[in-house]
Amino acid sequence: MKKILLIPLLLFAVFSMAACGDGSEEPFTPEQSEQPENPGGGDGSDDNPDTPTPGGNGRYLVLYASRTSNTERVAQLIRTTLDCDILEVEPEVDYDSDYNAMLERAQEELAAIRRGNYPSVKTSMESFDGYDIVFVGYPIWYGSMATPMQAFLHSHASKLAGKRIALFATSGSSGISTSVDEARSLCPDATIIDRTLLLTSSGLSQMATRVTAWLEEIGASREEPETPGETSMKVKISVGDRTITATMEDNAAGRDFLSRLPLEVTLNDYNNTTEKIFYPDPALTTEGVARGCAPTPGDITIYAPWGNVAIFCKSWSHSNELIKIGRIDGNDIEALTVTGDITVKIERE
Numbered sequence: 001m002k003k004i005l006l007i008p009l010l011l012f013a014v015f016s017m018a019a020c021g022d023g024s025e026e027p028f029t030p031e032q033s034e035q036p037e038n039p040g041g042g043d044g045s046d047d048n049p050d051t052p053t054p055g056g057n058g059r060y061l062v063l064y065a066s067r068t069s070n071t072e073r074v075a076q077l078i079r080t081t082l083d084c085d086i087l088e089v090e091p092e093v094d095y096d097s098d099y100n101a102m103l104e105r106a107q108e109e110l111a112a113i114r115r116g117n118y119p120s121v122k123t124s125m126e127s128f129d130g131y132d133i134v135f136v137g138y139p140i141w142y143g144s145m146a147t148p149m150q151a152f153l154h155s156h157a158s159k160l161a162g163k164r165i166a167l168f169a170t171s172g173s174s175g176i177s178t179s180v181d182e183a184r185s186l187c188p189d190a191t192i193i194d195r196t197l198l199l200t201s202s203g204l205s206q207m208a209t210r211v212t213a214w215l216e217e218i219g220a221s222r223e224e225p226e227t228p229g230e231t232s233m234k235v236k237i238s239v240g241d242r243t244i245t246a247t248m249e250d251n252a253a254g255r256d257f258l259s260r261l262p263l264e265v266t267l268n269d270y271n272n273t274t275e276k277i278f279y280p281d282p283a284l285t286t287e288g289v290a291r292g293c294a295p296t297p298g299d300i301t302i303y304a305p306w307g308n309v310a311i312f313c314k315s316w317s318h319s320n321e322l323i324k325i326g327r328i329d330g331n332d333i334e335a336l337t338v339t340g341d342i343t344v345k346i347e348r349e
């Protein structure tokens with residue numbers, strides 16, 4: 001076992017030295033002196049699921065595992081930024097405070113997971129209903145997702161089916177891609193949002209800007225939850241002295257569109273008034289939004305490869321690259337079907 005440990009130990013010595021070498025960085029959490037955090041949420045029984053600490057905004061949940069608080073700090077920042085619920089995923093057996101013992105244990109648990117045996121975790125959730133996005137954060141261990149979070153995702157995979165999961169991780173220097181693959185195979189029926197956040201030891205000092213930028217990229221904000229119902233997704237489009245209304249889809253792209261309003265844009269005529277198009281800058285998020293649409297007049301879409309918004313004036317054949325984000329109410333597209341480019345003002349109704 002000692003030989004097995006030697007290489008990783010040398011690697012982590014390098015991680016730690018790299019982190020300490022930059023005087024402008026916050027210190028990388030020293031392994032040897034850290035004590036495991038005091039468990040707060042779990043009760044050791046799946047019969048008594050845990051309740052996340054609630055925030056004001058019930059649309060998001062932040063789940064995290066963390067032994068030396070790096071991932072916890074990121075998790076708490078996401079929680080504060082979004083004012084949302086948070087829950088720590090804790091191992092049944094407390095983390096070892098001794099670094100070498102922890103390395104050995106992590107290797108054993110990762111090997112056991114490869115054989116299909118997951119370590120026990122204290123934390124359990126009854127349901128993820130009501131959450132738009134479940135944030136899942138963890139440290140990278142030997143290139144993989146830390147074992148407690150793997151175990152939690154494994155035992156909650158069916159409850160997470162259909163949910164959008166946003167992954168974030170911290171590491172000494174390793175990448176996140178292996179753990180993204182692990183998340184996809186642990187939760188095959190969830191949508192793992194492509195854009196992930198990794199903070200290596202040298203990047204922890206930029207945590208605030210990186211977290212803010214990432215949340216914007218994936219369309220998560222602390223805005224008050226939309227009141228479900230048609231009016232909250234309604235927009236009005238003014239063309240000259242005419243006004244028509246549209247209803248946006250209640251998905252990440254539709255909400256991102258709403259967040260850009262009011263907007264005054266020139267709609268370019270495309271393909272002999274088949275579509276009126278414009279290019280939002282930056283492009284609207286399409287993370288986790290279903291693709292594929294056979295547009296009919298009045299459909300508001302995104303053409304994913306180009307990132308343009310296209311309002312259809314004529315029907316067109318099905319494309320897997322079209323994403324429907326809304327529709328002009330009552331097929332009232334006459335004001336748009338003039339030849340040539342037109343300037344419109346789009347506002348929330």
Ligand SMILES: Cc1cc2nc3c(=O)[nH]c(=O)nc-3n(C[C@H](O)[C@H](O)[C@H](O)COP(=O)(O)O)c2cc1C
Nearest residue numbers: 066067068069070071139141142143171172173174
């Ligand atoms: C068991 C173990 C394995 C680790 N493996 C890696 C690794 O493969 N690559 C890496 O860059 N960092 C590795 N690290 C460092 C952690 O990923 C890093 O310190 C992380 O920020 C710890 O997060 P935490 O404070 O939330 O526990 C490892 C740490 C431990 C304890």
